[in-house]
Amino acid sequence: MAITLNSGFNMPIIGLGVWRMDDKDIKSLLINAINIGYRHFDCAADYQNEAEVGDALADAFKTELVKRKDLFITTKLWNSDHGHVLEACKDSLKKLQLDYLDLYLVHFPIATKHTGVGTTASALGEDGVLDIDTTISLESTWHAMEELVSLGLVRSIGISNYDIFLTRDCLAYAKVKPAVNQIETHPYFQRDSLVKFCQKHGICVTAHTPLGGAVSNTEWFGSVSCLDDPVLKGLADKYKKTVAQIVLRWGIQRSTVVIPKSSKLERLAENFKVFDFELTKEDIDVIKSMDRNHRTNQPAKFWGIDLYA
Ligand SMILES: NC(=O)C1=CN([C@@H]2O[C@H](COP(=O)(O)OP(=O)(O)OC[C@H]3O[C@@H](n4cnc5c(N)ncnc54)[C@H](OP(=O)(O)O)[C@@H]3O)[C@@H](O)[C@H]2O)C=CC1
Numbered sequence: 192m193a194i195t196l197n198s199g200f201n202m203p204i205i206g207l208g209v210w211r212m213d214d215k216d217i218k219s220l221l222i223n224a225i226n227i228g229y230r231h232f233d234c235a236a237d238y239q240n241e242a243e244v245g246d247a248l249a250d251a252f253k254t255e256l257v258k259r260k261d262l263f264i265t266t267k268l269w270n271s272d273h274g275h276v277l278e279a280c281k282d283s284l285k286k287l288q289l290d291y292l293d294l295y296l297v298h299f300p301i302a303t304k305h306t307g308v309g310t311t312a313s314a315l316g317e318d319g320v321l322d323i324d325t326t327i328s329l330e331s332t333w334h335a336m337e338e339l340v341s342l343g344l345v346r347s348i349g350i351s352n353y354d355i356f357l358t359r360d361c362l363a364y365a366k367v368k369p370a371v372n373q374i375e376t377h378p379y380f381q382r383d384s385l386v387k388f389c390q391k392h393g394i395c396v397t398a399h400t401p402l403g404g405a406v407s408n409t410e411w412f413g414s415v416s417c418l419d420d421p422v423l424k425g426l427a428d429k430y431k432k433t434v435a436q437i438v439l440r441w442g443i444q445r446s447t448v449v450i451p452k453s454s455k456l457e458r459l460a461e462n463f464k465v466f467d468f469e470l471t472k473e474d475i476d477v478i479k480s481m482d483r484n485h486r487t488n489q490p491a492k493f494w495g496i497d498l499y500a
Pocket residue numbers: 207208209210211233234298351352373374398399400401402403404405406407408418433435436450451452453454455458461462488
């Protein structure tokens with residue numbers, strides 16, 4: 192199943208996020224994922240594993256497991272690269288061993304002075320606060336992203352972690368509208384206004400952290416996992432599905448694209464088996480009532496700024 196983006200290209204409604212996959216496991220995880228049916232992979236320069244993903248993809252093409260045209264590959268422009276978008280995109284393409292990207296996203300609506308792709312911590316200045324580059328506007332970054340489409344390096348461009356106000360601004364200055372806004376959203380952090388605002392303006396919402404992060408973020412940002420929620424467990428029993436499947440199906444039924452990450456083979460398969468059942472309107476309402484404004488992924492807080500003020 193796929194969603195047609197405002198660029199005219201189709202994006203598979205489920206993808207595999209590759210953040211925090213062990214480098215040594217990436218090839219086997221991606222090959223297994225392709226065998227299961229995944230055709231959409233969500234990467235980022237900041238995940239520092241584009242080269243490993245590129246090796247896995249090269250292998251899949253060489254062995255004719257899949258053709259390039261049948262995959263949808265996303266990667267993201269890091270905060271320190273807003274001033275050199277073309278070089279950053281070319282660098283990602285080189286590492287991924289691709290000649291075009293299906294989707295290139297501005298990872299965060301923030302430009303930092305710190306050079307080089309790195310972990311969030313490496314973007315902090317000596318005072319422990321994010322080293323923001325105030326000479327770069329999000330508008331100039333966006334126009335550089337648009338240029339990538341003209342050059343044929345990228346099919347669709349989008350934004351990530353933009354709130355309603357930043358998205359509205361982007362729509363005002365965009366010559367090429369963002370095709371996607373990739374944001375954190377899951378049952379504990381539903382962001383209905385933002386999701387509806389994007390969808391109303393033809394921007395597809397991709398749900399990052401669609402399982403609520405589970406345990407993946409605890410050491411960085413703390414986490415309460417919706418996968419342990421008793422009400423969701425009850426729904427899982429009712430549908431004879433797992434909680435993860437209920438949560439992903441809910442994401443799909445609200446027309447968001449979901450990109451769960453798993454480094455476990457059995458979970459890759461489990462997370463993909465969400466097309467053989469449908470949640471009733473009543474059960475969707477039950478999940479709707481679970482929203483608790485709980486953001487799992489809080490890099491901006493970690494960086495010492497309030498990105499979402
Ligand atoms: N644009 C942005 O700023 C961001 C984008 N992302 C993207 O979103 C993707 C997913 O986000 P992520 O933070 O990993 O959060 P997820 O919501 O995908 O949760 C991943 C965690 O859930 C566990 N898990 C996966 N499947 C199951 C299952 N069926 N049952 C129980 N536990 C499960 C994983 O463990 P295990 O691996 O052991 O299975 C892992 O700990 C990232 O890989 C990245 O591509 C994420 C954060 C920010």
